[in-house]
Amino acid sequence: MEYGVLHAEDILPSMTPDICIVNFYTNNGKLGLHQDRDESRESLQKGLPVVSFSIGDSADFLYGVRRNEEEAEWVMLESGDVLIFGGEFRHIFHGVPSILPNSAPKELFRDSGLSPGRLNLTFRQY
């Protein structure tokens, strides 16, 4: 992995998103390790990035080069975090094994009317 990069566009190809996939996780919500490969062959070959926005409760996020939870790396995604993967890591396996209930900023649910849980938006180019 590259560290110390200030701008994702310095290391990833730019894209114009035309797809947004919306996931909503309740307290027991989870998503198994998978690759995002429903986009066009060209998009996948170019490594056009997936841009993922997390809103609401925090989530454990696993990622790795194989579909193996034991080997996977882990990061916590909190409300407001933006995760981007593309380039040589476009085919990385990733998933959400668990949500941390009641971890969102309190004002969020109060002010937005969003149901308790975690909202994730991923933008991609087909």
Ligand SMILES: O=C(O)CCC(=O)C(=O)O
């Ligand atoms: O909820 C997330 O952070 C990941 C969502 C995801 O991997 C997907 O929609 O393909």
Ligand SMILES: [Fe+2]
């Ligand atoms: Fe995914």
